[in-house]
Each structure stands twice: as C-alpha cells, then as structure tokens.
Amino acid sequence: MxxxxxxxxxxxxxxxxTVTRLSGGILAPEVVAAMAEASAACFDMLDLQAAASRAIVAATGAEAGIVTGGASAALLLGAAACLVGLDPAAMDALPRDAARREVIVARSQRTMYDRAVEVAGGRLVEVGIPDRFSGAGVRDATAAEMAAAIGPATAAILWVAQPWSEPPLEELCRVAQAAGVPVLVDAAAQLPPLANLRGFLDAGADLVAFSGGKAIGGPQASGILAGRRKLVASALLQMLDLDLPAAQFRLPPEFAGNRALPFLPRHGIGRSCKAGKEEIVGLLVALQRFQAExxxxxxxxxxxxxxxxxxxxxxxxxxxxxxxxxxxxxxxxxxxxxxxxxxxxxxxxxxxxxxxxxxxxxxxxxxxxxxxxxxxxxxxxxxxxxxxxxxxxxxxxxxxxxxxx
Incomplete structure (x- = not known):
C-alpha cells in the first residue's frame, strides 16, 4: 500500500x-533527489543559509538573500527587518513596540497577504484613491502622495508587484530613497518572466519576496527574501534558532561579516518562518533549473x-x-x-x-x-x-x- x-x-x-490550497506544483526529480540527499545529513543552518545567499545573489543581483518558509514568511521577515534593523533590543520588543512601525501602501494594493506585515508589528497606512478599480475615474496613488505620507514613524513602503501597480516602482523608489525609507516588494507570484528575479531590485527596491513553490518549482513551503545585506541579516536573525552561547555566534560574511551585535537577541518574531535543510537545498536546485531553462x-x-x-x-x-x-x-x-x-x-x-x-x-x-x-x-x-x-x-x-x- x-x-x-x-x-x-x-x-x-x-x-x-501552483496555488497553496491545492498543495502547489509537482517537484522535478532532481529537486526531490536533492531534498532526499539533504535529509540524510545535518548542517549548521548558518552555513546552509550562507550557501543559499550566494546562490540567491548570483540569481538576483541582490547584496544578500535567505530561504524562508514561503513568500508570506519572507514578507513577514522583510517587514520585521525594516521595523528594527540590526537592533537586538528592538527585535526583542516586536510585535508590541517599535519606534517606527508605519508601513505605507497604496490603497489599491491591499491584499489578504499584507497581514504578514501586521503580524511582524507593522501598521499599514493606506494612500491614494483607486478610482480606476472602482470605476469612478482614472486616478490611483502617486509617488508624490506616497512621499507626503512619509513621517517620523515610517518604517517602510510596501509595493505589491503587478504589471498594473501604481505608482511605478522606479518612481516610488526614488522618493523613498530620498527620504531614507526602504521599499519592500511582494513579488510572490511574479515569476516568470525570468527577468523579474533582478528587475525589482534593479528598479531600486530594498527587499523583494518571492515564492519558491510556484514557477521556480521548489518545495511549496519555501520562499526567497533578497535585497540589502543589513536588512537580510536582520531578517535572518529574527528567524534563526539562537539557543546557543552568545560568544559562539557570528554572522557569516555573506550577511554582515563578523559584525558584533551588542547582544544576541531572543528567538525572533519570525522564528516560525524557518525553512528546513530539505526546503533550502530543494529550492536552490529548483532555482538553478528555472534559470537554466x-x-x-x-x-x-x-x-x-x-x-x-x-x-x-x-x-x-x-x-x-x-x-x-x-x-x-x-x-x-x-x-x-x-x-x-x-x-x-x-x-x-x-x-x-x-x-x-x-x-x-x-x-x-x-x-x-x-x-x-x-x-x-x-x-x-x-x-x-x-x-x-x-x-x-x-x-x-x-x-x-x-x-x-
């Protein structure tokens, strides 16, 4: 039987x-074999995520990257990174407290998935009137409106990638960079085309979340968070098992060199977002296949x-x-x-x-x-x-x- x-x-x-409610897609034999091989050995998860970062950097052009337990997990971790950076005390305070917790989003880009931002401790601030979707007119949010919404409590801007999304990402990134505010892109299902692996980061985004279990062909419970090294390092710290003496912990150079933290934080807000060794290795093999095809x-x-x-x-x-x-x-x-x-x-x-x-x-x-x-x-x-x-x-x-x- x-x-x-x-x-x-x-x-x-x-x-x-490749929808989650129907368990995603069907894994290629090479991906299944890689996951089986990984399952028969143990690894230091920092080493495994460092190897993943090198592969993700090669594929996306990002400064760093990690494998997460899905695109929603990547969105949660990305939001948490924008909220607290590399401050371990601020990491420990999430989701209750954050000096900057507002995440600006165009009203027309609200989705059921942005709850991940709220779970991390963010508070979504909607901007714009999406008349073009309601049928009342042609207007949507503009980059200038998004810029006007930025204030002392702004932690990030969320942009949901669709061909019709407004304001255009390049315009949004220009105003965000001028204000020193990171842009987090939800690009969960925006592959193919292959060019999108790099396109959102080339447009100026600071972090991009992709699903690993959709077009890439990786395990369903896998995702990618790619972008600025400091932000990816923060996301990683808030996902890892940190139950070890602080003196033994060092961030690999792929994330921040041997940068010393004031102290090692507790298990982070994203601890439940972890990916196992099988998901990480399977996703990396699938990513290679997706690019090669x-x-x-x-x-x-x-x-x-x-x-x-x-x-x-x-x-x-x-x-x-x-x-x-x-x-x-x-x-x-x-x-x-x-x-x-x-x-x-x-x-x-x-x-x-x-x-x-x-x-x-x-x-x-x-x-x-x-x-x-x-x-x-x-x-x-x-x-x-x-x-x-x-x-x-x-x-x-x-x-x-x-x-x-």
Whole structure:
C-alpha cells in the first residue's frame, strides 16, 4: 500500500496553478533527489543559509538573500527587518513596540497577504484613491502622495508587484530613497518572466519576496527574501534558532561579516518562518533549473501541455476555446455566461478524481486551465473531464441546443 493510500488520500487534478490550497506544483526529480540527499545529513543552518545567499545573489543581483518558509514568511521577515534593523533590543520588543512601525501602501494594493506585515508589528497606512478599480475615474496613488505620507514613524513602503501597480516602482523608489525609507516588494507570484528575479531590485527596491513553490518549482513551503545585506541579516536573525552561547555566534560574511551585535537577541518574531535543510537545498536546485531553462522553452513546455488537454477535450458545444499567450500560457474556456461557468466548475470539483480549474475569471464566464501544476499523466484525464462536463446537458442545459444548432 502506498503512503497516500494509507492516509486515505486521493490526488486531485490541479489545473488551477501552483496555488497553496491545492498543495502547489509537482517537484522535478532532481529537486526531490536533492531534498532526499539533504535529509540524510545535518548542517549548521548558518552555513546552509550562507550557501543559499550566494546562490540567491548570483540569481538576483541582490547584496544578500535567505530561504524562508514561503513568500508570506519572507514578507513577514522583510517587514520585521525594516521595523528594527540590526537592533537586538528592538527585535526583542516586536510585535508590541517599535519606534517606527508605519508601513505605507497604496490603497489599491491591499491584499489578504499584507497581514504578514501586521503580524511582524507593522501598521499599514493606506494612500491614494483607486478610482480606476472602482470605476469612478482614472486616478490611483502617486509617488508624490506616497512621499507626503512619509513621517517620523515610517518604517517602510510596501509595493505589491503587478504589471498594473501604481505608482511605478522606479518612481516610488526614488522618493523613498530620498527620504531614507526602504521599499519592500511582494513579488510572490511574479515569476516568470525570468527577468523579474533582478528587475525589482534593479528598479531600486530594498527587499523583494518571492515564492519558491510556484514557477521556480521548489518545495511549496519555501520562499526567497533578497535585497540589502543589513536588512537580510536582520531578517535572518529574527528567524534563526539562537539557543546557543552568545560568544559562539557570528554572522557569516555573506550577511554582515563578523559584525558584533551588542547582544544576541531572543528567538525572533519570525522564528516560525524557518525553512528546513530539505526546503533550502530543494529550492536552490529548483532555482538553478528555472534559470537554466529560460522563458521561451518553459512557455513552449506549458503550451504543449495545454495543446494536449485541448486535443483530448475536443470542441465542447457552446464553448469558445483559446490559448492565451503570456509569461505562462493559459487555456481559456468561455462559457455562455457566469452561471454556466460556475456550474461547470462545481461539476468538475465533484468528479473523482476532483478537477480544479482556476476560478479567477468565473465572473466573466471563463474557466481557466493553468498548466504549471499538471502532471503529464493528468493531461488526457483532464481533457476527458472537461469534455464530459462542458458537453453535459445536465450540467449545462444550453449544450443540447448548441449541439442541435
């Protein structure tokens, strides 16, 4: 009996993408082998994070980097670093007290994930009126408005990376640097393209958080925090196991040389954000693979998966089918209306094995098939499931009319 069967678990077909609620993606054999190798040995975690920093620096151009227990963990640690720097007394006071705890963010960039900033002890200060999203106009936050919000209590500015985010990162970084305020970028799902590994830091960001378990292809419980050496060192200190005599502790040169702290802080606000040896090594191997493959071959590989699904699915009646190009190609299935799309999505989840498609465009009546977390063995089964549901008169009553027409 397999381990999964022994636990009573049945895999699902994940056509929603590398989302956490569906356990992310599928690890490459090289990543699995590296994690297994790491699991059979013990390491000094400072040495392991120093090795990770060297690899992250080579990939991103940052001054330093660490592996965390996911992108949300990287965001929490990055916020904590901005709040207290390398002051161990201030680290010990989090999350209750911080001399500077305000983190400025454009109102249009608020997300469920920015709670990580608040958990660290930050207080989010919203700026701007996002009329362009409410439909009331065209305005959003500007760099000048963000600059005007900076005050004595400002610890950082949070910028959530999306192609449509305003103000532009370069403009924001200019005003932030003039005020001596670090910019923390949430870029959890902004890979590919490969250029984004460096792009946000090249634009002037001080810290960037990436997910390791999405497009990079690392373990789901892994993330990257990259940026300024002093801030990354602070984040590392607030994550590490510091249960050792203070005289034995030295920060490796990758983070701050042998810079002496006034004293060694207690376990930090980010202790629960740790990554294990298996996650660190697995992520580093996945990062090498992600860089080596490049954007065009990866797009071609994803497009081939979608083409296989489309071939197995055929042409469902009354459904417009297209492959949308982008950093990751997507298969779009446009139903008659939102109600039809919701009915089809629910019917797919009710199958065995359950089929999960991306729900991001259900309001438009569109089912989205994301290829990143699909196994090769899933492709014909997914196509057959889509054909059965989208061609069913029971699930979609208009299907019979479409067939007759």
């Amino acid at each position: 397999s381990a999964l069967a022994g636990l009573g678990l049945a895999p699902v077909i994940n056509a929603a993408g 490049g954007d065009a071959p990866r797009q071609a590989r994803m497009r081939a998966r979608l083409a296989a699904v489309q071939q197995a699915m055929g042409q469902p009646p009354g459904v417009a089918v297209e492959i949308a190009e982008g950093p990751t190609p997507l298969l779009l299935l446009r139903c008659a209306d939102a109600a039809a799309a919701r009915a089809a999505e629910a019917a797919l989840r009710a199958r065995r094995p359950a089929v999960h498609v991306n729900q991001g465009r259900l309001r438009e009546g569109v089912l989205v098939v994301h290829p990143a977390a699909l196994a090769e063995a899933d492709l014909p089964a997914l196509g057959a499931a889509l054909a059965a549901v989208l061609g069913s008169d029971t699930v979609l009553p208009f299907a019979s009319a479409a067939k007759a027409g």
